[in-house]
Amino acid sequence: METVMKLLLVDDNPSNLFMLGKLAxxxxxxDVQSFxxxxxxxDEARRTRFDxxxxxxxxxxxxxxxxIRExxxxPDYVDVPIVMVTTVDQREICYAALEAGATDFLTKPVDMAEAKARLRNLAMLREMQNKLRDRADWLQTEVQKATYDRLGLEEEVILRLARAVERRDPSIGSHLVRVARTARELAEELGQSQAYCQDLYIASxxxxIGKLGLSDDLLYKTGPYTTEERQRMQAxxxxxxxxxxxxxxxVIRLAAEIAETHHEFWDGSGYPRGLKESAIPLAxxxxxVADVFDALTSERPYKAAWTAEDAARYIADKAGQQFDPEVARAFSLRYFRILKIREQAGGPLGFAA
Known part of the structure; x- marks a missing residue:
């Protein structure tokens, strides 16, 4: 469907407005709007996109x-053709108009044949610009759709891998969701971008996932671990x-980072590599923090569940030792929102975020 070209005509002389309108x-x-x-x-240019x-x-x-400068x-007038009407002896004004952003000139008295040809050429130029813009918008939309489809597929694959972990240890299905949602809350409190927060949620x-590689006798043991068994579990x-x-x-690279480093301690006494402070990736x-809080407040065969208050106090006490102090502070600020996560996230692992 062909779009109608819109012209903004500005001249304080009514006769000039009438003549230029007819010429256009x-x-x-x-579509000619005269002022x-x-x-x-x-003001009208702010409301209407003129060509x-x-x-x-x-x-x-x-x-x-x-x-012209205004x-x-x-935002919509970076490349819109603008014609300045001047008198023949206003050459210095023409130079200033070019600096201000004028595209072309009409000189008084206006030569009707020349002016008609200039306007027609500028209208054709604008029409091509509009087509290129529409094409670029269409391509951007297609790229966004393709990206969304890819991310949707990526998210589904990750969720199904997480389900595989759940099948190995059914008790951690809701744990995975709660940790992911809690991690997203903490990232938001730390001022991370929405894109990062969503990626972190999925990756968390x-x-x-490394528990897929653990033996059944280790994974399902109900009593305390021996030193050798604890080392195997830490693997x-x-x-x-x-x-x-x-x-x-x-997202999967972020997940790999999390899988390896979520048991590292701020003071360097964690595992598997004993990383310290900012050497531990933010994720x-x-x-x-999210994992420890949920683990402490969850019942396991080898322990009773802590109260949320006791678990929160543990995180606060371990800030600067086990936990990044800033992350621990973010936890305290989002504490009541995180409590709601415990109420909402339960049962088998699903696909809702």
Whole structure:
């Protein structure tokens, strides 16, 4: 469907407005809006996207140069053709108009044949610009759709991998969701971008994926671990990193980072590599807090559930030792929202965020 070209015509002289309006219509421009007051014209330009502008130089209120500068500063008018109407002896004004952003000139007295040809050429130029813009918008939309489809598929794959972990240990299904949601809350409190927070939510679902590599006798043991068994259990961090390493997906790379580092301690006494402070990736520091809080407040075969208050106090007490102090502070600020997560997230692992 062909779009109608819109012309903004600004001149304080009614005769000039009438003549230029007729000239524009004869050049194939059907929609012409005329203004004698340049400030009113500027207000209309803010509301309506015009395809072509003709402006006189000498006007009351603000002159044509100022109007051009103001119009060019608007988001939709970076490349809109603007024609300045001047007299023959105003060459210095023409130079200033070019600096301000004028595209072309009409000189008084206006040569009708020349003006008609110029306007027609500018209208054709604008039509091509509009087509290119529409094409670019369409391509951007298609790219966004393709990206959304890819991310949707990526999210589904990650969720299904997390389900595999749940099948190995059914008790942690709701734990995975709660940790992921808590991690997202903490990232938001830390001022991270929405994109990062969402990626962190998805990636956190796989923080225990390394448990797929643990033997049944270790995974399902109900009593306390021996020293050797604890070392084998701690190896799930390295196994998780190995499962997820080398991906081109930013989310899966983030998941690999989390799987390896969510048991590292701020003071360097954690595992598997004894990383310290900022050497521990932010995602690992965030998930460390989310994971410990949920683990402490969950019942396990080998322990009773702590109260939320006791678990929160533990995190506060361990800030600067086990946990990043800033993440621990973010936890305290989001504490009541995190409590609601415990009420809402339960049962088998699902696909709702």
């Amino acid at each position: 219509q004869s050049s194939g421009i059907a 004698r007051d340049p400030l009113q014209a500027l 072509l502008i003709i402006v006189d130089y000498m006007m009351p209120g603000i002159d044509g140069l100022t109007l 119009v060019r500063s608007l 679902l796989m923080h225990d 799930h961090t390295l196994i998780g990193g190995q499962i997820l390493e080398g991906s081109r997906s930013p 690992g520091r965030i998930v460390a």
